[in-house]
Amino acid sequence: MKKLKLLAAAASFAALTSAAMAGTIGFSSPNFDDNFQTVLRETAKSHAEKLGHSIQIEDAREDVGMQLSQIQNFIASGVDAIILAPVSAAATPQITKMAEAAGIPLIYVNRRPADLDKLGDKAAFVGSDETWSGTLEAFEICNQAAGTGKAVMLMGILSNEAAVTRSEDVREVLKLSMCKGIELIAEQEAKWQRTEANNVVANWLSSGKDFNIVFANNDEMALGALQALKAAGVNMDDVLVGGVDATADALASMKAGELDVTVFQNANGQATGAVDAAISAMEGNALPNWINIPFELVTPANVDKYMGNN
The missing domain is CATH 3.40.50.2300 (Response regulator)
Structure with a gap:
């Protein structure tokens, strides 16, 4: 009986630990109508949920003010991390400060932030070298x-x-x-x-x-x-x-x-990399300021290699 109780307690603790580790990620997309951004956000959602995390996605409609409002709402609702492709690079220093003040990990994806060299340990850019x-x-x-x-x-x-x-x-x-x-x-x-x-x-x-x-x-x-x-x-x-x-x-x-x-431009690689970086920061790990996903030239000679990748 004691052994059964111990096993039950262990199972209960494991379930609690798993629930505690599951987090909520806020994702601000710059434009739902853009095909590349669609692949990016859908892959991010699928990858986050596969790893046991929930993700809330908003459309900024290429409006800086709307994106800033979405970031504020994410912070107010207590998300565990924020991912965004910025509408405007000029707004990223403000966004970085907002997330840093709230102690929330911040991942810029696809579009490089203006303050890339000033991101702290809880922020990173996942994207390609333009x-x-x-x-x-x-x-x-x-x-x-x-x-x-x-x-x-x-x-x-x-x-x-x-x-x-x-x-x-x-x-x-x-x-x-x-x-x-x-x-x-x-x-x-x-x-x-x-x-x-x-x-x-x-x-x-x-x-x-x-x-x-x-x-x-x-x-x-x-x-x-x-x-x-x-x-x-x-x-x-x-x-x-x-x-x-x-x-x-x-x-x-x-x-x-x-x-x-x-x-x-590897949308799937950028999306999964952004989610992985967010989860790593949520777990207390320091992040590099840039996680590079290389570009590759595509022509009719090698197009078959890339079919189905984005």
Whole structure:
């Protein structure tokens, strides 16, 4: 009987310990309508729940004020950790201070915070080095174009560090001697969105702009550009279009002979890495300020390797 009581007590203690370890993570997504961010948040949710934690996800709708309010609500509700892809890098120092004052672990994912070098032991950035994203895209398009052509560029929301960096990457690559025959004749913000990019490119075409290369800061905008080009009757063999993210839709477009270049940004790797970092910090472990998930170039030659990854 004593042995049975001891076993029952041990089982009860194990259950209590397991419940105590289970935590709640608040996740602020910048945009539910973005395909890459959708993969990111859904993978994070699945991974957290698989590990026994609950996750509360909110849509900031690319609104800084809304995201700040969500962070405040997470803190007020007593979440055990916060994960977010910031709407604006400029707001991250304030967010970092809010979480630090509350003693809550904070994980930035996908979009690099402005205060990366000042994050404490309970905060980290899980994401890729943006200096490689636009660089890989632009270098490969330059190579495929044999260093000549007229180009346009579709940029993400310019309050995002990724949009600024990827755009500058393209400009820097075009300064290389191998790309000196490529002229960048127009660039415009298209807010990461397929519809916005479609409208921008359609307007360029209707205004008589003559171009045969499209650099896009992400795949959604690249796909929007392709929609506009096809609607205008442009032969896909006569234009080069590149993006970043290697989303499922982008890879399907590449397999169909439309998209020419993308750069694999590992949404699943970033999401699981962010959740793992949050749990580690919840358990009292110190975090590095940056957990890097490398970019990888994707072309029609190796596209099959990436099918189903994002």
